[in-house]
Amino acid sequence: MLRTYNAPLVRIYWKILSRPARTGLDICKPVVDGYVQQGSVRTFIPSSRLNKMSDPRFDELTPCDVSDGLLNKYKIDNGGYLPNLTQWSGHSKGTIHGKAYTVLFAPANDTRPSVNYIDSVPQGAFLVIALTRDLQLPYAPYVKPTQAVYGGLMSTRAQYLKAAGTLVFGRIRDLKEHKSLEHPVFSYGVGSCAAKAAVKPIGINVPLEILTSNGEVEIIKPGDYMVGDANGIVKVPSEVELDSLVGYVRKSVEADELVTTDIKNGRPAKEAQKDRRATLKNYL
Amino acid sequence: MLRTYNAPLVRIYWKILSRPARTGLDICKPVVDGYVQQGSVRTFIPSSRLNKMSDPRFDELTPCDVSDGLLNKYKIDNGGYLPNLTQWSGHSKGTIHGKAYTVLFAPANDTRPSVNYIDSVPQGAFLVIALTRDLQLPYAPYVKPTQAVYGGLMSTRAQYLKAAGTLVFGRIRDLKEHKSLEHPVFSYGVGSCAAKAAVKPIGINVPLEILTSNGEVEIIKPGDYMVGDANGIVKVPSEVELDSLVGYVRKSVEADELVTTDIKNGRPAKEAQKDRRATLKNYL
Amino acid sequence: MLRTYNAPLVRIYWKILSRPARTGLDICKPVVDGYVQQGSVRTFIPSSRLNKMSDPRFDELTPCDVSDGLLNKYKIDNGGYLPNLTQWSGHSKGTIHGKAYTVLFAPANDTRPSVNYIDSVPQGAFLVIALTRDLQLPYAPYVKPTQAVYGGLMSTRAQYLKAAGTLVFGRIRDLKEHKSLEHPVFSYGVGSCAAKAAVKPIGINVPLEILTSNGEVEIIKPGDYMVGDANGIVKVPSEVELDSLVGYVRKSVEADELVTTDIKNGRPAKEAQKDRRATLKNYL
Numbered sequence: 128m129l130r131t132y133n134a135p136l137v138r139i140y141w142k143i144l145s146r147p148a149r150t151g152l153d154i155c156k157p158v159v160d161g162y163v164q165q166g167s168v169r170t171f172i173p174s175s176r177l178n179k180m181s182d183p184r185f186d187e188l189t190p191c192d193v194s195d196g197l198l199n200k201y202k203i204d205n206g207g208y209l210p211n212l213t214q215w216s217g218h219s220k221g222t223i224h225g226k227a228y229t230v231l232f233a234p235a236n237d238t239r240p241s242v243n244y245i246d247s248v249p250q251g252a253f254l255v256i257a258l259t260r261d262l263q264l265p266y267a268p269y270v271k272p273t274q275a276v277y278g279g280l281m282s283t284r285a286q287y288l289k290a291a292g293t294l295v296f297g298r299i300r301d302l303k304e305h306k307s308l309e310h311p312v313f314s315y316g317v318g319s320c321a322a323k324a325a326v327k328p329i330g331i332n333v334p335l336e337i338l339t340s341n342g343e344v345e346i347i348k349p350g351d352y353m354v355g356d357a358n359g360i361v362k363v364p365s366e367v368e369l370d371s372l373v374g375y376v377r378k379s380v381e382a383d384e385l386v387t388t389d390i391k392n393g394r395p396a397k398e399a400q401k402d403r404r405a406t407l408k409n410y411l
Numbered sequence: 412m413l414r415t416y417n418a419p420l421v422r423i424y425w426k427i428l429s430r431p432a433r434t435g436l437d438i439c440k441p442v443v444d445g446y447v448q449q450g451s452v453r454t455f456i457p458s459s460r461l462n463k464m465s466d467p468r469f470d471e472l473t474p475c476d477v478s479d480g481l482l483n484k485y486k487i488d489n490g491g492y493l494p495n496l497t498q499w500s501g502h503s504k505g506t507i508h509g510k511a512y513t514v515l516f517a518p519a520n521d522t523r524p525s526v527n528y529i530d531s532v533p534q535g536a537f538l539v540i541a542l543t544r545d546l547q548l549p550y551a552p553y554v555k556p557t558q559a560v561y562g563g564l565m566s567t568r569a570q571y572l573k574a575a576g577t578l579v580f581g582r583i584r585d586l587k588e589h590k591s592l593e594h595p596v597f598s599y600g601v602g603s604c605a606a607k608a609a610v611k612p613i614g615i616n617v618p619l620e621i622l623t624s625n626g627e628v629e630i631i632k633p634g635d636y637m638v639g640d641a642n643g644i645v646k647v648p649s650e651v652e653l654d655s656l657v658g659y660v661r662k663s664v665e666a667d668e669l670v671t672t673d674i675k676n677g678r679p680a681k682e683a684q685k686d687r688r689a690t691l692k693n694y695l
Numbered sequence: 696m697l698r699t700y701n702a703p704l705v706r707i708y709w710k711i712l713s714r715p716a717r718t719g720l721d722i723c724k725p726v727v728d729g730y731v732q733q734g735s736v737r738t739f740i741p742s743s744r745l746n747k748m749s750d751p752r753f754d755e756l757t758p759c760d761v762s763d764g765l766l767n768k769y770k771i772d773n774g775g776y777l778p779n780l781t782q783w784s785g786h787s788k789g790t791i792h793g794k795a796y797t798v799l800f801a802p803a804n805d806t807r808p809s810v811n812y813i814d815s816v817p818q819g820a821f822l823v824i825a826l827t828r829d830l831q832l833p834y835a836p837y838v839k840p841t842q843a844v845y846g847g848l849m850s851t852r853a854q855y856l857k858a859a860g861t862l863v864f865g866r867i868r869d870l871k872e873h874k875s876l877e878h879p880v881f882s883y884g885v886g887s888c889a890a891k892a893a894v895k896p897i898g899i900n901v902p903l904e905i906l907t908s909n910g911e912v913e914i915i916k917p918g919d920y921m922v923g924d925a926n927g928i929v930k931v932p933s934e935v936e937l938d939s940l941v942g943y944v945r946k947s948v949e950a951d952e953l954v955t956t957d958i959k960n961g962r963p964a965k966e967a968q969k970d971r972r973a974t975l976k977n978y979l
Contacts, residue, residue: 191846191868194888206888210841210866246679264624267551267835271625273494275642278475283671284680298494300475302641319642320478320490340832341839357870358887387851395814396852530963548908551835555909557778559926562759567955568964582778584759586925603926604762604774 181251181291182352184373185224188380190354190361196376197363200411207361209347210340211269214357215302217292217311224354225253225291227347227362231330232258232276232297232322239329245281247331250289253353257296257335258326265340268316270297272325275318279304286310294353294360296337313355375410382407465535465575466636468657469508472664474638474645480660481647484695491645493631494624495553498641499586501576501595508638509575511631511646512536515614516560516581516606517543523613529565531615534573537637541580541619542610549624552600554581556609559602563588570594578637578644580621597639659694666691749819749859750920752941753792756948758922758929764944765931768979775929777915778908779837782925783870785860785879792922793821793859795915795930799898800826800844800865800890807897813849815899818857821921825864825903826894833908836884838865840893843886847872854878862921862928864905881923943978950975 185193194206217223230244248254257263262271277293279301285293292311298318299305305312332349339345345362347353352363363372382403389399469477478490501507514528532538541547546555561577563585569577576595582602583589589596616633623629629646631637636647647656666687673683753761762774785791798812816822825831830839845861847869853861860879866886867873873880900917907913913930915921920931931940950971957967 189869189871190887191843194868198888198892204888204892205841208841208887210886211836211884243679243681246681264550266832268495268624273489273492273623273625275475280667280670280674280680280684283674287674287677300478300642301473303473316495317642318494319474319492319645320482320488324482324488339841340836341841358868358885361887383848386848390848390851390855393855395811396848397811397814400848527963527965530965548834552779552908557773557776557907557909559759564951564954564958564964564968567958571958571961584762584926585757587757600779601926602778603758603776603929604766604772608766608772 180226180228180249181224182369182373184369185222185352185354187222188354188373188376189222190356190358192376192380193354193361193363193372195379196372197361197367199379199407200372200375201367203364207363209337209345209360209362211267211315212294212296212313212355212359213315214355214359215299215312215314215317216305217309218357219309220292220311222354222356223253223292223311223313224352225251227255227349227351227353228252228290229330229332229335229347229349230254230256230328231333231335232256232262232326233329234259234262235323235325235327237327237329241327242329242331244328244331245284246288248285248288248290251291253291253355254285254293255296255335255347255353256294256328257337257347260336260338260344262326263296263338265338265342268298269340270315272297272322273318274298274320274322274325275300276322276326277312277314278321279308282308282310282312292355294355296335311355313360375407378410379404379407464510464512464533465508466653466657468653469506469636469638471506472638472657472660473506474640474642476660476664477638477645477647477656479663480656481645481651483663483691484656484659485651487648491647493580493621493629493644493646495551495599496578496580496597496639496643497599498639498643499583499596499598499601500589501593502641503593504576504595506638506640507537507576507595507597508636509535509537511539511633511635511637512574513614513616513619513631513633514538514540514612515543515617515619516540516546516610517613518546519607519609519611521611521613525611526613526615528612528615529568530572532569532572532574535575537575537639538569538577539580539619539631539637540578540612541621541631544620544622544628546610547580547622549622549626552582553624554599556581556606557602558582558604558606558609559584560606560610561596561598562605563592566592566594566596576639578639580619595639597644659691662694663688663691748794748796748817749792750937750941752937753790753920753922755790756922756941756944757790758924758926760944760948761922761929761931761940763947764940765929765935767947767975768940768943769935771932775931777864777905777913777928777930779835779883780862780864780881780923780927781883782923782927783867783880783882783885784873785877786925787877788860788879790922790924791821791860791879791881792920793819795823795917795919795921796820796858797898797900797903797915797917798822798824798896799901799903800824800830800894801897802827802830803891803893803895805895805897809895810897810899812896812899813852814856816853816856816858819859821859821923822853822861823864823903823915823921824862824896825905825915828904828906828912830894831864831906833906833910836866837908838883840865840890841886842866842888842890842893843868844890844894845880845882846889847876850876850878850880860923862923864903879923881928943975946978947972947975 197203198206275298277299295314299314335347337345350365385403481487482490559582561583579598583598619631621629634649669687670683765771766774843866845867863882867882903915905913918933953971954967
């Protein structure tokens, strides 16, 4: 079956083939069990994969809970946290989560053609947009362009396609529309002007390089699992087995609920934490 | 007729006469069809001009709409956007807009005398306050002084004089009072301490130089038309003919409303945008 | 009487003994009329001091009011303002205030042992947490680590111990819990990951060095009086006599209330301020 627009895209594995200098971009080869869309090429995706963009068990977990798991069980020092993002809309929806469907924006004079990313957001996916590294800053406002790369029409379409939410490492506009739609949108900041004079989308489902404020670079790959709320966004690397992570995190949440009850009953926090979290080592 | 306090000020044209080194200030000559106030000189303004500080057609337009017009029709790449401002109050008033009544603050040891700007805010004007360039930063918090240059008493007076709103490229204080008055106030940040030990107002209706986070400098001239909401603030340069801008923007808004309806009916966003916006080129 | 956990701590005077290079930390000797806790040493505090962590007269004053007093009466140019903090919770509680109970976090590989600070927060105190100076930045996000040094369990315990609020010169997590508890929490930013891989608490009731965005360093000593609301946080140095400060600030507030009434009746702001504030010089 050949799909035209509206084809949900899934890419599970990827390989970096080359890193052209000064583009901040990796040229990657997708390796999937179906076909994928890259730029203007439209292809088949097995319908069996459609429901794998979202795992309902994360409805009950916060990014803070998930970070506890990534830190304690997987020894990821920053707990997968992607700093300095604000949630502007969709607060009523609780934890926002889904596999990353990534989009890369490059300077408008980049030689690669512009791509249509918004009409192919997979159902359940977390739409993640970033700029090339040369347009990023390690301090606020975190990106150089003052233009907004995402707006109300895009949220209208993303919501129609049943995306989980949108994350922009840059500026967004049309705050009122995102709130009115209750479509969850996260970004570094806001703007008012469309971005076409500054940047354009040139890659779909490519890895994104995020320069963080502690000077490190985080890579977001298609298929990484994104979890967010007002505290910000956590990335679960695609290498982490979700069953195993969720199993640990649930035990961790249970332990901390007991700690809360202990504290409210007057028990010292340190003692309660040590006691109630003791069993967690069995789940590492 | 000679006016004392409360005289609304209008200046439509201006010319830079000189740029004293290291002051961040332009010395300008106002060219108007009436007289103007500059520093402590109080003069007559024809009453026929009073209603020209505000154009009610902007009630129906957002800064995002206006940026679309400035970008597409006037080829202003950033759509007039002045980045990194927060709206703290007056959200119930919809779009905030009016001609800029500008005030420049310089270091407290500047040799020029302090001026009284707050008692001469024109009806309908957007009060715009900035610091000299040496006090600005291209990254958050965007200004060096931690003191607030604007507070609740100033909003009380600005509202009495029927100003449209206040925009401070710096810090403001007394958040609760601005909210309680529902007087629209925008700024880079907040503070608690009056600024008299750090800065003082030394110029009224002079051009303001704003260092933005992409390293550029935007000039706000008296008479530029300012449009703001929670997305931030857009400057329409006084050279832009408002009739022509509003005409285009209204058509642009109409087209995007059709795109929204299309998307909600399942039409791909890219196709709907291309189709519905096709007629806009007739209004360029 | 020997206290174990839950002992409220008071330290009124302190002296810097040495400043180890590259630690950003001062080694101080507490000088008090009782004993104090430092690190793991638990000691006696006279119960007569317990009620001195909080002064109810500040319930009626805002940080802006207090800054006016520090600026005008004590010639503190920045009015004691500690910039770039956000209040995330506890807004219903009005002005948040209390004497600083300070906690210093150092890099996780610091040789000093970790201390338990949360079980000894004194009743009425303002819990103030900062990182060593090498982990601070003069621009947003103001700290290098992306991890959160404070979370919901800590607020649960701080509230049980009747702390006034929590101020973190860094990131906090569990926004929803702080809001749900209505425990007032201020910080530079948010996060999701516990901080144990990055930093650890190594000193209680030691002075904190805060690098501010104007390039200066503010010292917060245990016993400094902290006052905060949505406008941010003001520090009243312990050298300032509170009776004298409050006396002046009350007169200043009274004068400004008259100015507000004047302005609402149409009187020019400048004239009203000059007139109504004239008597304040009698209270300097």
